[in-house]
Amino acid sequence: MQDNIKLATRESPLALRQANIVKEYLLDNNVFNKIDIVAMSTSGDRADNETFKRNGGKGLFLKELENALIEGKAHIAVHSMKDVPARVNDGFLISSIMEREDPCDVFISNSYKSIEEISIGTIGSSSPRRQAMIKSLGKNINVVEMRGNINTRLKKLKNSNIDGIILAKAGLRRMEMDSLITQNLSVESFVPSPGQGVLCIECLSQHSEIMSKIKKIVHLNTEICVSAERIFAAQMDGDCMSPIGAHATIQKDLISITGFVATADGTRYIRNKIEGNKNNYKDLSTKLSNLFIKMGSKGMLKC
Structure with missing residues (x-):
């Protein structure tokens, strides 16, 4: 099993800081023996506004890092979860890692x-x-x-x-x-992006043993909340440039999931939430999504 690994990250000051936070966390928890950081410039960092919107939005932040995984230049990549599309590309595994920072x-x-x-x-x-x-x-x-x-x-x-x-x-x-x-800004009024405040790790599906080691130290409630948010976002069928928000919190065994969808001009929007046992987060997210669809969310996202 791989114990000395390379970690790919964007080269912005914040991305490097986040990569080092994850590196220290993995080493402190004895997940790996040695981690080298590989900093990279991404298409998302270089693109102007129009190019960014036209070519996939936040997904551009992942492209070069995923290529580094495919080419063997790195074993894992670190992202801000809010930058990761709701539907992960085939051939990759992704997981939140640490307890969520303030998401507001x-x-x-x-x-x-x-x-x-x-x-x-x-x-x-x-x-x-x-x-x-x-x-x-x-x-x-x-x-x-x-x-x-x-x-x-x-x-x-x-x-x-x-x-x-x-x-x-x-x-x-x-x-x-x-x-x-x-x-x-309150998360009730400004519903955060799905996964906001969460760091995540991505690796190739063929390196599932790496993800298995990482999964042993995930913050479970954070993982549940992020999964619930991303299920909602995926079922809205939007993309990284769609005005979609989702935020979940857990108190004891109760999960509360809030969703937000709007037209681009903000004149029409839906904000609603659902609550239930955290073990049923998948069904709850789907129920919330279906409620939004009945209320016309998909039409809003086309405006």
């Missing part, structure tokens, strides 16, 4: 104390889900595309005429930059 979105502004204070203004975000949620507030807020790593977006906020940006809290905390947060 946050508002950062140099001019306002909260997003509710803005009546007329401009907010930067490249996420269709966040864009739809901002527009659903019913205010005169213009949303502008804003991609790039955390530092790039913060620099754009400082040097442009926008009133704020929306980011994931988890990334800021991992980079020890959470002091910059103006406001935490």
Whole structure:
């Protein structure tokens, strides 16, 4: 069994930080003896906004890392689970790894104390889900595309005429930059992306023994919640550029799954939830999906 492995990651500062967090966790739990990090530039990092949307959105962040697995340049890859399409490519296995970081979105502004204070203004975000949620507030807020790593977006906020940006809290905390947060946005109002706040590991299906070792140290409730969220997203038949949110939490044996789907302009949306025993998360996610479909979610995603 493989004990000395290579770990592929994107080369952005946040991705490298996350890779090192996972590396330390695997070594501390004696899953592997030695781990070397292989940092790579991905199509998603290099693409402009139009290319990013046209060629698969967040899935572009995985392409080169999956090729590295196929070519034997790495044994495992680390991703932010929210960047992984709801349907994993054939030939690959994926699993969450550690306990979830805070999954909420946050508002950062140099001019306002909260997003509710803005009546007329401009907010930067490249996420269709966040864009739809901002527009659903019913205010005169213009949303502008804003991609790039955390530092790039913060620099754009400082040097442009926008009133704020929306980011994931988890990334800021991992980079020890959470002091910059103006406001935490509730997961009830801004339903997170499926898997937000979770790190995951991917490997080839033929290396199932590697995943078997990793599975022994997964955080079970995180794994259940992420699986529930991703089942919902997959059954919505959207893609990485669809305004879909899903968030699950567990209290004792009770799981609560919240879903969100909207039109791109945020004028129509569905937000609903379901609760039940956590052991029935697959059936609960499917029931929630069917409810959304009956309420017209698929038509919304085509708008």
